[in-house]
Amino acid sequence: NAGVTQTPKFRVLKTGQSMTLLCAQDMNHEYMYWYRQDPGMGLRLIHYSVGEGTTAKGEVPDGYNVSRLKKQNFLLGLESAAPSQTSVYFCASSNRDVYGYTFGSGTRLTVV
Amino acid sequence: KQEVTQIPAALSVPEGENLVLNCSFTDSAIYNLQWFRQDPGKGLTSLLLIQSSQREQTSGRLNASLDKSSGRSTLYIAASQPGDSATYLCAVPDQAGTALIFGKGTTLSVSS
Numbered sequence: 001n002a003g004v005t006q007t008p009k010f011r012v013l014k015t016g017q018s019m020t021l022l023c024a025q026d027m028n029h030e031y032m033y034w035y036r037q038d039p040g041m042g043l044r045l046i047h048y049s050v051g052e053g054t055t056a057k058g059e060v061p062d063g064y065n066v067s068r069l070k071k072q073n074f075l076l077g078l079e080s081a082a083p084s085q086t087s088v089y090f091c092a093s094s095n096r097d098v099y100g101y102t103f104g105s106g107t108r109l110t111v112v
Numbered sequence: 113k114q115e116v117t118q119i120p121a122a123l124s125v126p127e128g129e130n131l132v133l134n135c136s137f138t139d140s141a142i143y144n145l146q147w148f149r150q151d152p153g154k155g156l157t158s159l160l161l162i163q164s165s166q167r168e169q170t171s172g173r174l175n176a177s178l179d180k181s182s183g184r185s186t187l188y189i190a191a192s193q194p195g196d197s198a199t200y201l202c203a204v205p206d207q208a209g210t211a212l213i214f215g216k217g218t219t220l221s222v223s224s
Contacts, residue, residue, distance in 0.1 A: 004155075033211055042216035043201070050210055058211065090155060101146065101203075101212060103155035 002026050006091050006104035013081040013111045021076040021107050023091030029102070031094045032074035033058075034066065036087040037106075043090065049074055081111045114139045116204060118215035125192055126223055133187040133218045135202035140180045142204045146212065147176050147187050150199045159200075160187070192222045 007022045023032065034046040035058075045058030047066040055066045063085060065077045074093075078085060091104040115138045125131055135145070143164045148156040160169045160176040162185070168177040175188040185202055199219045203212040 031210065035214075040216070043214040045211050045213075048211050056210075092156075101148075101156075101158055103157070105155045106153075 004091055004093055004102050004104040006089075006107050008107060009105070010108050011110070013078075013109065015081060015083060015111060017081050018077070018079050019081065019109075020078075021089055021091075021109075023074045023076070023093075023104060025072055025074075025091075025093040025102070027093060027095075027100075027102065028071070029093035029095050029100070030071075031096070032068065033092045033094075034064070034074065034076045035090045035092065036060065037090060038087050046076065046089075083111045085109065086111045114142075114204060114206060114213050116202060116213055116215040118200075118202060118218050120218060121216065122219045122221075124221045124223065127193060129192050129222075130188070130190050131192055131220070133189070133200050133220070135185040135187070135215055137183050137185075137204050139207070140183050141207075142180065143209070144205065145176075145178050145185050146203045147174075147185075148201045148203065148214075150201060150217070152198075156201065189220075192220075194222050194224045196220060197222050 004025045033048040035043045044060045049055050049068040052071040067075045089107045094101045117136045119134045146161045147159045150156045162169045162178040173190040178185045199217040201217040203214045
């Protein structure tokens with residue numbers, strides 16, 4: 001009964017380093033999302049996917065890339081981390097028509 | 113562009129009070145609205161989903177109403193308890209129906 005699993009839970013990066021955040025869901029959901037949550041800014045959509053092999057930009061996509069090679073996995077990459085990318089990142093998945101939104105527990109990323 | 117606003121940003125009440133959280137949205141052409149709860153350091157948990165054809169939904173001590181024509185939703189919490197302390201977020205689908213747009217939330221603190 002895992003739902004949505006995010007890896008890692010915490011990470012500290014130096015400016016310029018790269019990393020990949022992994023999201024895995026076991027509910028056979030078609031749609032997957034990456035959001036970032038910052039104080040005073042709320043949840044903002046970074047990228048999303050409406051099916052295996054598809055990706056699309058959200059509200060704040062700059063500095064991030066994503067891939068959805070398998071239906072159950074959605075990867076978020078930072079090629080060259082910047083302090084402005086310090087945030088809490090949430091992955092979510094849903095079935096069509098955005099019903100049944102299920103969130104992961106988040107990844108707290110600090111870029112120094 | 114759809115915007116979601118939640119008032120108040122923070123609320124403190126003594127245990128036992130009934131309270132109302134407000135959510136407004138700018139584009140009334142939505143087909144559902146969802147309320148979520150977020151505990152500190154955790155992901156979001158779905159509380160209630162109201163379809164556009166419904167006017168309200170109830171779950172235990174929670175009651176959510178939807179007035180599409182005025183672009184408003186309210187979450188009513190009856191007989192509040194310290195365990196209700198959390199941030200409550202409302203969300204509506206974007207125009208394409210592919211992702212949710214979130215308000216910034218109302219942080220509720222219930223004291224015993």
